[in-house]
Amino acid sequence: MMPTAQRETRPRRNVPERPVTDGTIALANLEAQIDGLQWDREPGSRSNDESIALVDLLILRGLILGRIVDYGRAEEIAEQLVRAESNNGAAFLARARVRAVFHRFTDALNDLAVAEQLSLGAGGVNGERAAILQALGRYDEAHVIREEAAERRPDFEAIAALAGLCADRGQIEAARRLHAEARWRYCGVSPFPLALLEFQLGHMWMHCGQWDEACNSFGAALRLVPAYAPALGHLAEVEAGIGNVEMAIARLYPLTRASDDPDYAAQLARILCEAGRTSESSHWRKFAAARYDELVAIHPEAFADHAAEFWLGVGADPNKALPLAKTNLGLRKTPRAYELFSQAISANEAVGATRSATSLQARAKLRRRHKITIN
Amino acid sequence: MSDHFSGPRALSDPAADISDVFAFPAPENPQHLVLIMDVFGKAGPSALFSDAVIYRFRVRPVSIALTGQAASYAVGADEVAFDCVFDLPTAQQGAATPVQQGHCLAPNGETIPFRVNDESGGSGNCVRVFAGQRSEPFFLDVRMIEKTVATRQIAFKKVGSDTLFGTNVLSIVLELEWAKLLKGGPMFAVVCETLRSSKPPVRIERVGRPEIKNVSLSWKMFDQINRDLEIRDLYNSEDAFKVSPDYIGAYRARMNANLAFFDTLDGEVDWPLDKQGNHPLTDILLADYLVVDVSKPFRGTSYFEIEQAMLKGRAHVTAGGRWLNEDLMDTLFTLYVNAGNGPRINDGIDGPIAWSSNVFPYLAPPNPPKGSPS
Numbered sequence: 014m015m016p017t018a019q020r021e022t023r024p025r026r027n028v029p030e031r032p033v034t035d036g037t038i039a040l041a042n043l044e045a046q047i048d049g050l051q052w053d054r055e056p057g058s059r060s061n062d063e064s065i066a067l068v069d070l071l072i073l074r075g076l077i078l079g080r081i082v083d084y085g086r087a088e089e090i091a092e093q094l095v096r097a098e099s100n101n102g103a104a105f106l107a108r109a110r111v112r113a114v115f116h117r118f119t120d121a122l123n124d125l126a127v128a129e130q131l132s133l134g135a136g137g138v139n140g141e142r143a144a145i146l147q148a149l150g151r152y153d154e155a156h157v158i159r160e161e162a163a164e165r166r167p168d169f170e171a172i173a174a175l176a177g178l179c180a181d182r183g184q185i186e187a188a189r190r191l192h193a194e195a196r197w198r199y200c201g202v203s204p205f206p207l208a209l210l211e212f213q214l215g216h217m218w219m220h221c222g223q224w225d226e227a228c229n230s231f232g233a234a235l236r237l238v239p240a241y242a243p244a245l246g247h248l249a250e251v252e253a254g255i256g257n258v259e260m261a262i263a264r265l266y267p268l269t270r271a272s273d274d275p276d277y278a279a280q281l282a283r284i285l286c287e288a289g290r291t292s293e294s295s296h297w298r299k300f301a302a303a304r305y306d307e308l309v310a311i312h313p314e315a316f317a318d319h320a321a322e323f324w325l326g327v328g329a330d331p332n333k334a335l336p337l338a339k340t341n342l343g344l345r346k347t348p349r350a351y352e353l354f355s356q357a358i359s360a361n362e363a364v365g366a367t368r369s370a371t372s373l374q375a376r377a378k379l380r381r382r383h384k385i386t387i388n
Numbered sequence: 389m390s391d392h393f394s395g396p397r398a399l400s401d402p403a404a405d406i407s408d409v410f411a412f413p414a415p416e417n418p419q420h421l422v423l424i425m426d427v428f429g430k431a432g433p434s435a436l437f438s439d440a441v442i443y444r445f446r447v448r449p450v451s452i453a454l455t456g457q458a459a460s461y462a463v464g465a466d467e468v469a470f471d472c473v474f475d476l477p478t479a480q481q482g483a484a485t486p487v488q489q490g491h492c493l494a495p496n497g498e499t500i501p502f503r504v505n506d507e508s509g510g511s512g513n514c515v516r517v518f519a520g521q522r523s524e525p526f527f528l529d530v531r532m533i534e535k536t537v538a539t540r541q542i543a544f545k546k547v548g549s550d551t552l553f554g555t556n557v558l559s560i561v562l563e564l565e566w567a568k569l570l571k572g573g574p575m576f577a578v579v580c581e582t583l584r585s586s587k588p589p590v591r592i593e594r595v596g597r598p599e600i601k602n603v604s605l606s607w608k609m610f611d612q613i614n615r616d617l618e619i620r621d622l623y624n625s626e627d628a629f630k631v632s633p634d635y636i637g638a639y640r641a642r643m644n645a646n647l648a649f650f651d652t653l654d655g656e657v658d659w660p661l662d663k664q665g666n667h668p669l670t671d672i673l674l675a676d677y678l679v680v681d682v683s684k685p686f687r688g689t690s691y692f693e694i695e696q697a698m699l700k701g702r703a704h705v706t707a708g709g710r711w712l713n714e715d716l717m718d719t720l721f722t723l724y725v726n727a728g729n730g731p732r733i734n735d736g737i738d739g740p741i742a743w744s745s746n747v748f749p750y751l752a753p754p755n756p757p758k759g760s761p762s
Contacts, residue, residue, distance in 0.1 A: 031584065031586050032439075032440040032584065032585050032586060033440050034401055034403065034438040034439060034440045034441070035438075035439050035440070035476050037476070037477075038403070038436045038437075038438060038439060038476065038477070039401070039438075041434040041435070041436050041477075042401070042402055042403055042428070042434070042435055042436060042438075044432060044434045045402070045428070045431050045432035045433065045434040045435035045436075046402050046430070046431075046432065046435075047432065048432025048433065048434070048757065049429075049430035049431050049432040049435075049555060049556070050430055052430070052432070052554070052555065052757060059551075060530045060531060060534065060551065061534075063430075200584070200590065201400040201401065201584075202400070202401045202404055202438060202440045202441055202584050202592065203400045203401040206400075
């Protein structure tokens with residue numbers, strides 16, 4: 014199999030003008046799809062396929078609008094489906110998707126194994142499996158699946174997934190090339206897949222400190238779907254980083270109202286704090302803190318990483334961050350998880366916490382496994 | 389909603405997902421032909437037409453080429469098309485929700501503007517257009533169809549459960565003076581398409597007959613040749629009037645296998661296969677367009693009457709096509725299972741939540757959301 018770095022891609026050329034549905038129409042229609050499928054007047058009149066579609070639509074809306082409540086609803090429906098259809102592989106696949114959203118990766122992989130056995134085969138579940146392996150930091154295993162899928166059927170989904178994997182691994186040139194190829198191959202009219210693709214690239218640029226490129230990619234995602242909450246949130250983060258503080262704040266305020274994800278309130282609190290607006294910052298810090306506590310209690314795996322980041326930052330409680338960062342590292346061994354745990358240890362030491370044996374062991378392990386410089 | 393969820397690509401944008409096509413002479417004016425395309429099955433109140441999609445009605449003159457076992461049509465080359473496109477919705481004074489404008493480009497070059505959800509529609513020279521949300525006219529019990537296939541026994545109950553009860557669709561209705569706008573006649577073949585509005589436009593979906601891609605083509609397990617092939621995206625990408633030879637074998641194999649399965653459901657063989665294993669209905673169903681004869685009188689139950697007459701070598705007596713209120717699933721199951729040689733198969737659903745009317749825009753107004761006062 015040809016490695017990604019050597020993959021032949023389509024000639025580099027401008028992507029032709031291929032209109033997609035306006036983002037506001039697409040979002041109204043996403044709402045309409047969800048409403049329509051949830052309307053059913055007679056109990057049980059929704060088919061299994063429609064229930065599975067509803068799970069996917071709720072996950073999509075949760076992703077676009079930053080609505081955790083949608084993920085929760087998707088989880089309920091997926092659980093109902095599996096209970097009602099214990100021989101239906103597609104039901105297990107749907108539940109695996111939701112479990113992956115909530116970072117319940119082991120449970121999700123177990124569901125995929127069942128789905129594979131029941132009816133879907135490896136081909137039916139491997140895309141989802143690769144996404145989970147990627148989230149777990151098991152990049153080599155994910156790469157084998159992604160490469161194979163792209164070789165077998167080099168369509169938008171396969172190439173975009175490979176681009177996302179390269180982006181996560183920091184393989185910038187490969188990610189950029191595959192991103193262009195994915196755009197070239199897109200033949201749908203929904204703007205969501207393209208917006209997600211642009212966001213993925215923006216995320217990569219942000220993590221490697223290429224602010225202009227990140228702004229361009231997040232901007233492209235927002236031109237496709239203006240209400241795309243994570244793109245707005247990340248764009249605000251980049252803007253604040255390059256000094257456009259007021260613009261960042263203006264972007265974040267509406268998000269704190271529209272989304273039930275505390276990330277935006279946390280972000281706003283941090284930026285306001287850095288801008289010296291301590292009173293406002295304090296309000297949003299408390300708001301985010303309460304929400305993180307609430308979510309960590311319900312979905313500890315899903316929010317351990319972001320909550321740890323919050324407590325290490327504007328939340329200013331490293332003691333609270335440490336167990337969360339440890340939980341997160343226990344779930345997935347990604348570079349980011351190691352880095353977060355390392356930061357949590359350092360922050361605890363900095364505030365005079367006892368250098369416990371656990372801490373020392375953890376630091377030594379981190380040094381060995383991830384070559385992190387820990388002061 | 390006989391074609392809803394008909395393939396992965398169609399699903400990527402619900403506003404491009406054609407759920408049904410209807411074609412019939414206007415019940416109160418035989419000089420008028422009515423063409424209807426429904427998209428976005430189970431549409432919630434916020435549903436809008438896409439601004440990146442062309443909603444196309446294609447009409448060609450057609451004649452009967454052969455009758456008997458090899459019944460087939462000869463489709464003429466003189467095609468006319470009506471293209472409907474939609475703007476971004478805009479806020480308007482006095483309107484609770486944003487208003488969307490549409491435009492229909494008629495074959496005579498005229499562009500007819502209309503406002504979405506305006507029941508009076510837009511009018512041009514010899515054509516009238518409506519677009520908007522309406523009550524779903526189709527009715528069926530999907531669960532019992534799935535059960536029938538899973539258990540390989542007819543599973544319909546005396547009183548079924550309408551999967552589409554109380555749901556809505558986005559409809560586009562054209563009423564046209566066929567003698568002035570169409571070429572040839574009096575028999576016309578009608579197919580509806582959604583296309584991405586790029587240059588050149590790219591076909592997303594096409595629909596002619598009801599329940600071809602879902603009931604007739606979607607089940608893979610009976611197909612011994614292409615058991616693992618999701619055939620519907622390929623099928624959608626084809627020109628209904630000129631199916632390429634590349635995949636016709638795959639469509640035929642799938643259709644033969646599934647129709648043969650339906651024929652087993654009453655324990656009798658009503659549709660013996662030919663020596664090549666072809667089901668007698670396969671080719672006429674793969675001629676996937678609605679054929680309507682505007683010289684014949686409107687009748688409430690006319691779907692496939694022309695084709696059945698062709699198969700039996702007699703003259704047809706109805707306009708054919710497809711009328712909104714027809715109990716299509718009963719007609720279809722009776723055709724597939726016993727060829728009309730046995731009792732009519734009843735799926736236990738005899739009508740939609742609201743009947744369509746005999747006057748423009750024909751389809752009933754949309755249903756209120758669940759829990760709202762009706």
